[in-house]
Amino acid sequence: MDNAAREAFMTGVAKARSGDATGAAAAFSEAVEKEPNWTQARLNRGIAWFLSRNYPAALADLDAVIAAEPNLVDGYLNRSAIRRAMGDALGADADLNKANELAPDHPSVRQARAGSLLRSGDAAEAVAELTRLLEQYPTFLVAQVNRAAARIQLGDYTGALADCDAVLAVDPQNRDAAVNRATARILLRDFAGAVADAETVLAVEQGSLEGLYIRGVARTSLEQFAEALADLNEVVRRGPNLAAGWASRGNVKYHLDDPGALADYRQAFKLDATSATRVLIRLIRDQARHNPAAVLAECHKYRTRNRNDVISLARRGLTRLVQGRPADANLDFAAFRKAAPDDGAILDALIAAVNKSEPTKKV
Numbered sequence: 001m002d003n004a005a006r007e008a009f010m011t012g013v014a015k016a017r018s019g020d021a022t023g024a025a026a027a028f029s030e031a032v033e034k035e036p037n038w039t040q041a042r043l044n045r046g047i048a049w050f051l052s053r054n055y056p057a058a059l060a061d062l063d064a065v066i067a068a069e070p071n072l073v074d075g076y077l078n079r080s081a082i083r084r085a086m087g088d089a090l091g092a093d094a095d096l097n098k099a100n101e102l103a104p105d106h107p108s109v110r111q112a113r114a115g116s117l118l119r120s121g122d123a124a125e126a127v128a129e130l131t132r133l134l135e136q137y138p139t140f141l142v143a144q145v146n147r148a149a150a151r152i153q154l155g156d157y158t159g160a161l162a163d164c165d166a167v168l169a170v171d172p173q174n175r176d177a178a179v180n181r182a183t184a185r186i187l188l189r190d191f192a193g194a195v196a197d198a199e200t201v202l203a204v205e206q207g208s209l210e211g212l213y214i215r216g217v218a219r220t221s222l223e224q225f226a227e228a229l230a231d232l233n234e235v236v237r238r239g240p241n242l243a244a245g246w247a248s249r250g251n252v253k254y255h256l257d258d259p260g261a262l263a264d265y266r267q268a269f270k271l272d273a274t275s276a277t278r279v280l281i282r283l284i285r286d287q288a289r290h291n292p293a294a295v296l297a298e299c300h301k302y303r304t305r306n307r308n309d310v311i312s313l314a315r316r317g318l319t320r321l322v323q324g325r326p327a328d329a330n331l332d333f334a335a336f337r338k339a340a341p342d343d344g345a346i347l348d349a350l351i352a353a354v355n356k357s358e359p360t361k362k363v
Helices: 003-018 021-034 039-051 055-068 073-085 089-102 107-119 123-136 141-154 157-170 175-187 191-204 209-221 225-238 243-255 261-271 273-290 292-305 310-322 326-339 341-357
Strands: none
Touching: 003 021, 003 039, 021 039, 039 055, 039 073, 055 073, 073 089, 073 107, 089 107, 107 123, 107 141, 123 141, 141 157, 141 175, 157 175, 175 191, 175 209, 191 209, 209 225, 209 243, 209 273, 225 243, 243 261, 243 273, 261 273, 261 310, 261 341, 273 292, 273 310, 273 341, 292 310, 310 326, 310 341, 326 341
C-alpha cells in the first residue's frame, strides 16, 4: 500500500468527521489516484460526494465499488441512498433488496428497511423495527433519529422529542436530530425551542433551506412576522418549487396585511395542493384550538377594513369548522365562493382536510 495514499485516506476520514465533505472527497480522490483498486477509498469518496450533493460523482464511485465487490453490503446501501436522492426510487429499492438478501440482520440493513417502511406509510412497523434494533444496538444514533421521524408521523411527539434529546446529548450538532426535534417542538407548541433547533441546523449547514423554513414557521407562530418573512422570502427565492414555502409565506403575509398573500397561496396550490393543504390546515387547526378568539377577531378586523378580503372569509370559516360550527362556517364559505369563484378548488381541498381529520359536530 502506498504510504501517501494511506495518509490521504486518513486525511479524508478526519475531514469527513469534521463535517467537511468536499474536503474529504478531495483527500479520498488523492488516495484513489495513488491506489486505483482500493475499494474502501473509492467507497468513502462516493459517500463524501453524496454528502456534498455531487450525486453523479457519488453514483459513479458506487457503481465501480459494486462492480469490484458485488457482495459488499455497504456498497448497495450507499448506492440506494444516492439513487433515492437522484429520484430513482426503483433503483434505490432494488439496491436495498439486494442488501437485505445479502445480510438481512445487518444493523444498517435493518435501519434502511425501517426507512422503507416509513416511506411506504407504515410508521408503526417502522417504529417497531427501529425499537428492536435499538434494543440490540442502543448507541445506533441513525436508528434513533429515524425512530423520531417515525414517531412524528404517528403523532407521538413526546416520544420523538425524547429520541432527539438522547441523540443531541451525544452529538449536539446532529443536523437530522435537530430537524426532527424542531418539528416535534412545533407540534408541541414549543416555538422558541423550535427556533433554537433551526439555528442549530443553520450553524451545522450554513444557509440550509430546511433550517430557514422551520425557523420561519416557528417565528410565525411566535408572531415575529417580520423575521419570519425574511426567512421565508429566502426559502421561496432559493426553493421556488417548494409549495410549503409559498404557503407558509402566505400565512406571514396575511398577518402583515399584505395583499400578496393570496398570490402565494395560489402558487402553493399550483405546485403541490397536498403539501399546501397540510401547511394551512396545521396552522388553522392549531390556532382554532388554542387561540380562536384572537383568530376570529383578526378576521373580523380585516373584513371590516376590506370587504374583498377573501382570505379572512376562508380562515374564519375553517376556524369555525374546526370549532364544530358548520352552519356558521358555511356562511363564510358561501361568501368566499361568491367573491372568489376561481379559487373554489382551493377551498374545497381545505374543507375536505378539516372534515377528514376532525368530523364536524352538529350545532
